[in-house]
Amino acid sequence: MARNDEIFRTVGTLPPGELSAFLAVAQHGGFRAAARSTGASPSAISHAVAGLEARLKVQLFLRTTRNVSLTAAGKRFADELRPAMAQIDRAVAALSELSGRPSGKIRINADPAAAEQVMDTLILPFLAAYPEMEIEIAGEKRLVDIAKDGFDCGIRAGSLVAGDMVAVPISPPQQHIVVASPEYLAVAAPISSPADLVHHSCIQLRMPSGNLYRWEFERGGEAIQIETAGRLVLTNSRLIIAAVQSGLGLGYVNRWAARRALADQRVVQLLPDWTPHYAGLSLYYPRHHHMSAGMRSFVEFARKAART
Known part of the structure; x- marks a missing residue:
């Protein structure tokens, strides 16, 4: 216990950056997460924590290839340090407000x-x-x-x-809409309901989960999802709109993203009664x-x- 008391008496002499890096790792459970939270690089965070441990001559974290966790001394240090650092943050914020x-x-x-x-x-x-x-x-x-x-x-x-x-x-309010180029529609089969989409080339959207997005429609309380097919898979609306303008097929995109193409009549909206606005x-x-x-x-x- 005497050793720990000595550690806490030295806190006032420690670099604030090292203390902040230590608390960030303690809060987020890892050096990469701490780096994201502070805007520093993972290596900078790691060096700051290593420097703090060297100054204190005590191990603050247990490190493995998969996990970073506080030692008993590190936990006590973090518990004691958080209120002090929070008070400093409040003082700085108060000065900012006064200014x-x-x-x-x-x-x-x-x-x-x-x-x-x-x-x-x-x-x-x-x-x-x-x-x-x-x-x-x-x-x-x-x-x-x-x-x-x-x-x-x-x-x-x-x-x-x-x-x-x-x-x-x-x-x-936002809205997702079906769009196509006039050139595509000039030679394509008519589209009067979502069910007709299975007969058309539809540009696919790959979701972050890895799944392909199923196009969603709603009218008069009836909600349906259509599993479309096409030769091109993309990950954002900007690319989908570019492909639609080339005549490759239909796209399902945010109306805001398509606003300029709609205004210039490079694309046309389809099935407007089936794509209501949302939050x-x-x-x-x-x-x-x-x-x-x-x-x-x-x-x-x-x-x-x-x-x-």
Whole structure:
């Protein structure tokens, strides 16, 4: 116990970066997850923790090829250190609030298409309004635990947001639509219902799960899924629209992504009665989580932008 007491007395002399790296690894259970949460590289996090262990002359983590876990000394150290570091963070946030100029970085996890959709309406205007703020967007289709993975917030379709999150609507309702080029329709069989799609070449979408997306339709309370077929498999709407414009076949895409092609009549919407609107995009964040002054400013900015 005397050895541990000596460790805690030396905390004030330790580099803050090493302490932050240690807490990040302790919270996220690994060096890569800690790196994602802080924006540092895994090697930088590893070196910081190794430096801290060398200064303290004690092992803080048990490391295997598959797992990283706290030692008994590391657990006590983390338990004692967290309140102090949280108090420092609150003090810094308070100074930022008093200055009236929020600063710092906001890390956002977002569906790539959603991030593209709000770039001009939210992200860029916010950065222009708050020149001391930074934003980092990790675009990925799979859903993640934003708190566990070190993100301040997420942006996705409102229907995908978990109930324990605070959700702020930031876009109009969304719609997925079937599109085709005029050239394709000039020689293709007529399409009057989703059932007709089995007779057409349909460009496929590969989901993050690895499965091919089954096209979804609804009308008058009737919901159906159609397993389509085609010679091309892609992973995003932008590529699908390009293939549709070439006349290769039909595509099922977000209307926002197809807006320019629709306006220029390079593609035509089909089966409009079968593709109703659904919930728009939401900015979401953990309900019980300390928010920095910058994050609060971002949320309020998003609320105002959605109302205009």
